Amino acid sequence: MMSAISDPxxxxxxxxxxxxxxxxxxxxTMAALKSAVETMGFKNVRTVLASxxxxxxxxxxxxxxxxxxxxxxxxxxxFPVTVLIRTVRDLRAIVRSEPFKALPSGPDVQQYVTxxxxxxxxxxxxxxxxxxxxxxxxxxxxxxxxxIVDLARGGRTPDLMRYLDRSLGPAGTTRNWRTVVKxxxxxx
Numbered sequence: 740m741m742s743a744i745s746d747p748x749x750x751x752x753x754x755x756x757x758x759x760x761x762x763x764x765x766x767x768t769m770a771a772l773k774s775a776v777e778t779m780g781f782k783n784v785r786t787v788l789a790s791x792x793x794x795x796x797x798x799x800x801x802x803x804x805x806x807x808x809x810x811x812x813x814x815x816x817x818f819p820v821t822v823l824i825r826t827v828r829d830l831r832a833i834v835r836s837e838p839f840k841a842l843p844s845g846p847d848v849q850q851y852v853t854x855x856x857x858x859x860x861x862x863x864x865x866x867x868x869x870x871x872x873x874x875x876x877x878x879x880x881x882x883x884x885x886x887i888v889d890l891a892r893g894g895r896t897p898d899l900m901r902y903l904d905r906s907l908g909p910a911g912t913t914r915n916w917r918t919v920v921k922x923x924x925x926x927x
Contacts, residue, residue, distance in 0.1 A: 748796065749828040751783075753922050754808055755854055756791030757821035757912035765818055767791070775815035779808065787922055790914070791820075794827065794922065805856075823854045823912055830923035838878050838885040839916060847891040850916035853884040853903055867906050871898045884911075 754776070759767050769786040772793060776784045781795040797804065809822040839850045867876055870886070873894020877885040884903070888894040900913065914922075 754793040759791030855911040
């Protein structure tokens with residue numbers, strides 16, 4: 740059983756919603772989101788932060804799970820929502836890989852993971868175009884892109900988001916590294 744957000748089952752499913760509760764995006768209370776997901780029959784539903792993260796127990800993580808949740812959320816919330824699915828086990832593997840370990844850290848360096856649908860590639864031929872000033876792509880895996888925004892070098896998070904949308908289209912959703920660690924069951 741998922742007794743706490745900080746200790747989810749490794750087989751639990753993490754539902755990542757794109758464009759929920761960001762500046763200029765659709766507002767959804769976490770109570771409404773939790774209720775909508777519970778209505779779909781999921782057990783031990785936990786919302787994490789207000790940025791569209793839900794941890795649930797699901798009997799299996801089939802290829803249609805994200806689509807099924809997206810359809811259910813659109814029905815419950817009244818607007819379409821892009822849904823990406825990972826398991827807690829997936830997120831724990833990402834955290835263990837320590838993608839930001841050798842990089843500078845501190846209050847001026849923001850670390851992000853962009854999750855993409857399926858196992859897409861990063862741009863044409865698997866390469867991303869050069870990022871804007873103050874933004875660095877640390878690593879691009881088939882399902883995730885790891886990036887940093889260096890505020891001291893003029894980087895801004897909205898610049899990263901526009902760059903990723905131009906390069907990849909709106910097929911992904913980005914989370915701060917602290918959020919990824921929290922979703923994996925660690926402390927941010």
